[in-house]
Structure formats: structure tokens, C-alpha cells
Amino acid sequence: MCYLKLIVMNKNLTISFDEKDLEKYRKFAASNGLSLNALIRELLNKVSKKKETHWIEEFFQLADEAKLSSKGKKWRREDLYER
16 A cells, blocks of 8 residues: 655645555556646546536526526516515
8 A cells, every 4th residue: 555645735635545556546647747646636626616616507407407487577676575
């Protein structure tokens, strides 16, 4: 078992990988012009950003699929908040 230590915003993070897998990951990173550290950082950034905005995309997809219509009705702000 090999350990990889990453520096994340001046914080250390230790991740363990099997030696065979670690070599495979290093080769993949190098073939993409990245260090393994940079590859992991990039992947984590993409995953975390995707989750932040995923709900927005899902909302618009569901709205489009609902095929609802106002049938031309227009609302005024006062009508929407009428008590």
C-alpha cells in the first residue's frame, strides 16, 4: 500500500492507494499533462462544482418536461401576494 500526501490550501491530506493502482493513476495524469496531485485536485473541483449546480439543471429539465402553460394569463405582483 502506498500513501500519497496532497497539500490542499496549506492543509495536508493523506490518501492511500494500492501500488499498482497508484502507478496507473500517475501514468494517466502524465498522459494528460498533469501531476497526480493536480489531477486529483481538478477532479475534486469538478465534482464539487457539479453538485452545487446540479439542482438548477434538474429543476429546468423537470420544468421543460412538465409542459405546463399559463395559457396566456399574465399576473401582477400584487395579485401574487394578495392577502
